[in-house]
Amino acid sequence: MSFLLKRLSQKNSWNKVFKQRLTEPFHLNIIAVFVFIFGSFRKKVAYDLVIRPQHAFGLLNAADQAKLRGFNDVTVLEFGVANGAGLMNLIAVADKVTKETGVNIHIYGFDTGEGMPEPLDYRDHPEYYNTGDFPMNKALLEEKIKGKATIIYGSIKEKIDEFKSTISEKAPIGFVAIDVDYYSSTKDVLDLFKAKATTFLPLTYVYMDDIFMPHHNEKCGELLAVSEFNQAQSMRQLSYHRFFENQRIFKNANWVKQLYYFHVLDHPYRSELKRDRKTYVLDNPYLKFEGNKKQFD
Ligand SMILES: C[S@@+](CC[C@H](N)C(=O)[O-])C[C@H]1O[C@@H](n2cnc3c(N)ncnc32)[C@H](O)[C@@H]1O
Incomplete structure (x- = not known):
């Protein structure tokens, strides 16, 4: 209880619980209480009941996609680790996702280990971030x-560059925070997304953390790096999926707007022109023909 009160007293948690x-809708929050008590891991992910729901959604969907494509392993990355709260959450979520799907999850974090480097100019939002911010308790974190x-x-x-050359195509990248x-720094991270197509799942989930504060905009910070990347790369696109929100039960959570899809347009999966499967046939309720499931009487 005291843990809960302590969390709620933090402004961010207060915003998440009360504003988001x-x-x-009241009835969805009531159902969520039951899911919290009795629900499966999948249901909890659907109802945003896992801490850092962006990680839960990203890892579960990456693992499902990997399995569908015949992979037993998937790679997950966090750029910016600081004191490791995000990385440790990824470890905890990955454990549950592996139990659910059988897919092994390989986790990598990237950080200076010494906090933020020098900002370049206004594009790095020096009004928010400072050199040396977010240091790391390296030994403590490494032990954990x-x-x-x-x-x-x-x-x-x-x-x-070195990391790009080590990614195994047997464990493609499925989620990046x-x-x-x-x-x-984001511009440097996005260099990863130019790596060989098969080092990614055909669709990789990307969580963009730093796009929600009042001074964030398309000419600075992460959003500027993304728009420059998209302009320069014709076969790789990082985009916000405009119907993602419609697919979520809870739509007000910030993370729903921070989850991007990385499209690998030159991935072999997206270029195979012949597929060995049954031909799709569309029903027509106005016509009578064999196999038509939606026929009016
Ligand atoms: C806000 S913190 C990350 C917080 C963490 N993801 C969490 O959930 O607790 C940002 C981190 O990015 C790291 N960082 C920023 N620019 C970097 C760069 N160019 N190279 C390596 N690390 C960088 C900083 O060292 C800092 O620890």
């Missing part, structure tokens, strides 16, 4: 994540 969750996740230390710009705050 309790403004949703040992054998469960790997942190790659140093500047992302210097580490990303980008939480590096700056435009310049």
Whole structure:
């Protein structure tokens, strides 16, 4: 109880519970109580009952997609680790997703290990972030994540090329959380998305953390890096799926607007012109023909 009160006293949690969750339809919140007590992991993900629902959605859907395509393994990345709350949450969620799907999840985090680097200019939002912000308790964190996740230390710009060359096509990237705050750092992260097509699932989920504050906009920060990337890459697109919100039971949560789809247009899966499957036939309620399921009397 005291844990709950402590969490609620934090402004962010207060906003999440009162402005985002309790403004949703009353009956859905009542159903959610039952799902919380009796529901399966999948149902809890559907009702946003897992802490950091963006991770739960991203990992579960990446694992499902991987399984569908015949992979036993999937890779998940967090850019910007700081004190590791996000990374440790990924580890906890991955454990549940593996139990649910049987898919193994390989987790990597990226961080300087020493907090934020120098900002470039106004595009890095120096009004929000400062050099040295978000340091890490390295030894403590390493002890906790040992054998469960790997942190790659140093500047992302210097580490990303080597990492790209090590990704196994047997464990394609299925989910990426980008939480590096700056435009310049996000630009370095997005270099990853130019890697060989088969190192990704044909559709990879990307969580953009730093796009929701009042000063965030398309000419600065993460949003600027994304729009530059999309302009420069004709076969790779990071886009907000305009119907994603419609597919969620709870629509007011910020994360629903922070979840992007990374489309790998040059992925072999998207280019195979012949598919070995039954031909789709559309019903027509106005016509009588064999196999038509929707016929009017
Ligand atoms: C807001 S914190 C991450 C918080 C974390 N994701 C969480 O959920 O607790 C941002 C982190 O990004 C890291 N970072 C920013 N730019 C970076 C860069 N260019 N290279 C490596 N790390 C970077 C910083 O060191 C900082 O720890």
